[in-house]
Amino acid sequence: MSTTAGMTVGALAAHTWPARHARANATEKLGVAVIGCGGMGGSHVSTLSKENLSVDLMYLCDADPRQSEKRAKVVEENQKPKPQLVTDYRRVLDDPHVHAVAVATPHHWHAPIALAAMQAGKDVYVEKPASHVFHEGRVLVDAAKKYNRVVQHGTQMRSSAVTVEAGEVLKSGILGDIKMSKAWNCQNRGPRVPVSDSEVPVGVDYDRWLGPAKQRPFNTLRFHGTWRQFREYGNGDFGDDGAHDIDMARWGLGVETHPIRITGHGSNVLPAGYSEYPDNMTVTYEYADGRVLVYEDRLFTLYGQLGVDSGNAFYGTEGYMIFSRRGFFRTYLGRKEEPGPASGKSGRVGIPVPTHWESFLNGVRTRTQPTAGVEVAHLSCGLIHLGEIAARTRTVLEFDPEAEKITNHPAAHDMLTKEYRTPYGFPTAI
Numbered sequence: 001m002s003t004t005a006g007m008t009v010g011a012l013a014a015h016t017w018p019a020r021h022a023r024a025n026a027t028e029k030l031g032v033a034v035i036g037c038g039g040m041g042g043s044h045v046s047t048l049s050k051e052n053l054s055v056d057l058m059y060l061c062d063a064d065p066r067q068s069e070k071r072a073k074v075v076e077e078n079q080k081p082k083p084q085l086v087t088d089y090r091r092v093l094d095d096p097h098v099h100a101v102a103v104a105t106p107h108h109w110h111a112p113i114a115l116a117a118m119q120a121g122k123d124v125y126v127e128k129p130a131s132h133v134f135h136e137g138r139v140l141v142d143a144a145k146k147y148n149r150v151v152q153h154g155t156q157m158r159s160s161a162v163t164v165e166a167g168e169v170l171k172s173g174i175l176g177d178i179k180m181s182k183a184w185n186c187q188n189r190g191p192r193v194p195v196s197d198s199e200v201p202v203g204v205d206y207d208r209w210l211g212p213a214k215q216r217p218f219n220t221l222r223f224h225g226t227w228r229q230f231r232e233y234g235n236g237d238f239g240d241d242g243a244h245d246i247d248m249a250r251w252g253l254g255v256e257t258h259p260i261r262i263t264g265h266g267s268n269v270l271p272a273g274y275s276e277y278p279d280n281m282t283v284t285y286e287y288a289d290g291r292v293l294v295y296e297d298r299l300f301t302l303y304g305q306l307g308v309d310s311g312n313a314f315y316g317t318e319g320y321m322i323f324s325r326r327g328f329f330r331t332y333l334g335r336k337e338e339p340g341p342a343s344g345k346s347g348r349v350g351i352p353v354p355t356h357w358e359s360f361l362n363g364v365r366t367r368t369q370p371t372a373g374v375e376v377a378h379l380s381c382g383l384i385h386l387g388e389i390a391a392r393t394r395t396v397l398e399f400d401p402e403a404e405k406i407t408n409h410p411a412a413h414d415m416l417t418k419e420y421r422t423p424y425g426f427p428t429a430i
Contacts (some may be wrong), residue, residue, distance in 0.1 A: 004261065007407070012057065012068065015260070018126045019086045020060065021387070023404065027055050027300070029055055029056050029059045030054065030055045030056070030096045030099045030100060030361060030364060030365070031055070031056050031095075031099045031100075032048055032056065032057055032058065032060060032098070032099065032103070033039070033053045033057070033058055033059035033060070033092045033095075033098050033100075033101045033102070034048070034057070034059070034060055034061065034071070034102045034104060035059075035061040035062075035089045035092060035101055035102065035103050035104065035105060035113055036061070036062060036102075036103060036104035036105035036106070036109070036127075037060050037061070037062040037068045037070070037071045037104070038062070038067055038104065038105075038224060038225075039068040039104075039225075040069070040104045040127050040154065041062070041102070041104035041105075041398075042070070042071050044076075044089055044102045044104055044125075044283070044357075045057065045060065045071040045074055046074055046255050047092065047354055047357055048102075048357070049074055049075045049078040050076075050078050051354045051357070053358065053361055054358060054361075054370065055353070055361065056081075057080070058083055058084065058092075058095065058098055059074055059083055059084050059085075059086060059091070059092045059098065060072055060075070060083050060084075060085050060086075060245045061085075061086045061088070061091070061092050061093070062087065062088065062206040062282060063204060063206070063208045063209040064086055064087075064136075064201070064203070064204045064205075064209070064224070065085065065087055065203050065204075066201075066204075067224075067352050068085045068086075068087075069085060069258030072085060078233075079088075081216060085339075087103075087208065088205075088208065090116075091430045092194070093116060093117055093120040093122060093365035094120075096121075098122060099122065099123065099364060100122055100123040100124065100125065100150075100361070100364050101113075101117050101122050101123075101361070102124075102125040102127075102301065103124060103125070103126045103127060104127045104154075104201075105127075106209075106227050106228075106233045106234060106235045106236050107129060107228070107233060107234045107239060108132045108211065108212055108213050108232060108234070109211050109212075110126050110127060110130055110131065111126075111130065111131050111132060111133060111136035111137070111139065111140055111426065112128065112212060112424070112426055114126045114140055114151070114428075115139060115140060115143050115426075116147075117150075117218075118140075118143045118144060118147045118149040119143070119147060121147070122327050123147070123149050123150040123360075123363070123364045124149060124151050124152070125151075125152045125154065125357070125360050126140075126151065126152070126153060126154065126377070127154040127280070128153060128154045128155050128239070128240075128243040128244070128247075128381070129235055129239040129243050129376070129377075129381040129384055130151075130153050130377040130378070130381055131377075131378070131381045132235065132418070133385055133415070133416060133417055133418045134381075134385040134386065134393055134416040134417070135417040135428075136414050136417075136426065137377065137378035137381050138404060139380065139426070139427060139428075139429070139430055140374055140377070140378065141374050141375055141378050142429070142430040143430045144373075144374040145164050146430050148367070150360070150363040150364050150367065150368070150370065150373075151369075151370075151374035151375070151377070152359065152360035152368060152370045152371070152372055153371055153372040153374070153376060153377035153380075154356075154372075155243060155244055155247040155372050155376075155377070155380065156244075156355075156356035156372075157244055157247070157248055157325045158247070158251070158356070158371040158372040158376070159356040159358075159359050159371045159372070160325070160327070160355070161355075161405050162327050162328060162329065162343055162344055163248070165249075165329075165343050166321065166323055166329045167251075169321065169331060169340075170252060170254075170314060170321070171330075172332065173229040173318075173332070174319065174340060174341065175314065175315055175316030175317075175318055175319040175320060175321060175331065175340075176316035176317030176318030176319065177230055177317050178253055178254060178291075178292070178314050179290075179291055179292070179315060179316065179317065180249070180253070180291065180292045180293070180314075180315040181247060181249040181252045181253040181292075181293050181294070181312060181313065181314050181315065181399035182248035182293070182294045182295075182296070182312060182313040182315070183242070183245035183246045183294070183295045183296070183311075183312050184245060184296040184297075184298065184304075184305050184308075184310065184311065184312075185237055185238075185241050185242040185245050185296070185297050185298070185299075185310050186296075186297070186298045186299075186301050186303065186304045186305055186309050186310060187237075187241070187259065187298075187299060187301070187309060187310070188299065188300060188301055188302050189237065189275075189279070189299045189300075190276070191270060191271050191272070191275075192221065192226065192273050192274045193274070194221065194273070194274050194276075195220055195221055196219075197217035197218060198218055198219065198220060198228070198389070199218065200218045200277070201218075206218055206290065208243065208375060209223075210421070211421070211424045212420040212424040212425075212426065213421060214421055215230040215421065216421075221274050222321065226274065228240050229274060229275035229276060229277055230275075230276050231276050231277075232243075234387075234410075235384055235388070236275070236276075236277030236278075236297055236388075237277065237297055237386060238277070238281060238295075238297055238384050238387065239381075239384045239388075240294065241310060242297060242310075242360070242384070243258060243380070243381070243384060244310070244325055245295070245311065245312060245325065246293075246295050246377075246380060246383050247372075247380040248311075248312045248323065249293050249294075249295065249312050250293060250379060250380050250383065252312055252323065252424075253287075253291055253293055253312040253314070254322075255287050255291060255379075256294070256342065256379070257287065257288070257401045258379065258382055258386075258399060258401035258404065259285035259286055259287050259293070259383070259386070259399060259401070260286060260287060260398070260399055260400075261286040261397065261398060261418045262283065262284070262285050262286075262386045262387060262389075262390040262396070262397040262399060263283070263284045263390055263396050263397075264282070264283040264284075264387050264388070264389075264390030264391035264392075264394075265277035265281065265282050265283075265391055266280065266281040266282075266297075266388075266391035266392075267279075267280060268280075269300055270300050276387075278297070278391070279297075279298075279299040279300045280296075280297055280298050280299065280300065281295070281296065281297040281387070281391055282294070282295070282296050282297075283295045283296075283383075283390060283391065284374055285383060285386070285387070288401070291392070293383070294389060295308050295383070306322050307322070307324075308322060308323075308324040308326070309324075309326070310324075310325060311323055311324040311325060311326075312324075313405065318333065318334065319331055319334060319337075319340060320332055320334055324344075327344045328343060328344025329342060329343055329344065330340070330342045335340070336383060339410065345389045356370075356371065356372070359371045359372075377425070381396065385416070386399065389406070389412050389415045389416075390412075392415070393409060393411065393412045393415075395408075395409050396408075397409060397411060398413055404416075
């Protein structure tokens with residue numbers, strides 16, 4: 001269990017924010033900041049500076065100033081005044097003119113910064129997974145309620161037109177009752193050869209980048225791009241690309257609670273190389289009403305499954321649907337699997353980031369929760385954490401959805417949280 005229970009967030013024991021809430025009316029521009037300017041952070045910068053979203057991009061924040069400087073060039077072509085470039089996210093949270101922040105840092109920083117932002121009166125767009133460990137998700141849910149904050153999770157397929165259309169088919173009953181769903185993430189990540197530790201790049205605030213993770217020498221494989229494969233900072237592909245697919249699996253199955261039983265398997269069929277995560281994983285979740293959700297990672301393939309590289313299947317009593325987050329779905333009905341309702345074409349990219357941002361910013365203005373709110377995030381991210389624990393402990397986990405406790409394995413239950421490096425703590429409750 002964490003030894004930092006009750007601490008304030010992220011070296012902030014002496015740093016508190018005034019009891020203020022930046023609010024905007026329905027017509028004025030919103031002040032927005034992006035914290036973490038790498039891959040998805042860069043995408044958010046591009047969206048916010050180019051799309052007609054009626055925002056002022058006020059800050060770009062990254063512990064590596066090269067990241068924010070790179071993204072600033074995009075903004076300079078589209079916006080005046082220019083955003084401020086900072087390395088400490090607390091600078092952003094101190095500004096009362098910032099209404100909302102996007103958190104696109106490595107996973108281990110998502111919840112601490114999101115929580116601090118809510119405490120500072122900011123609304124939050126947090127990249128997936130919102131939590132690095134299960135307990136963080138519960139704290140974010142409670143914080144959003146306590147501070148009356150709007151939170152959007154970066155599972156943007158929730159805002160996709162093809163998702164809405166597929167949802168209407170599922171609701172129509174043509175497939176019968178959906179009893180089982182499946183998600184898969186198939187791609188070839190390829191092994192990487194470990195490298196020696198090296199000097200911290202000039203200008204990088206490495207201690208802040210590490211934050212709650214343990215202190216260790218700098219290594220390029222634990223930095224930009226590949227940090228996801230280390231448990232101290234990321235959740236592997238399961239919590240990265242796989243987060244979209246498992247979120248869609250839960251959406252299609254129609255479950256609004258945690259599972260009661262989880263089984264998992266993970267191994268390496270190729271040389272593990274630098275990664276701390278398996279290159280294949282299979283997890284099964286059972287819900288109290290008997291419905292089942294299955295997740296598969298296959299990170300050693302050049303091909304997908306059922307014509308989809310990363311996607312879903314929803315199995316009903318009368319038929320089934322194959323769904324791709326690339327922007328299409330197909331249905332098959334009855335014993336003969338006759339083609340049913342379908343939409344889109346294979347290969348059409350379905351990445352509705354502006355729409356997802358519109359949902360969030362509308363929520364900020366109207367004080368309503370967007371398409372992928374904080375409780376949606378916690379239920380889907382919870383599957384990631386519980387699945388990894390089951391695979392790591394090689395145990396069938398019995399889970400109490402109401403108490404949010406693993407009831408049959410004390411060591412596995414302790415894995416619902418983690419240790420936080422002093423002074424970067426995280427509270428046990430809000």
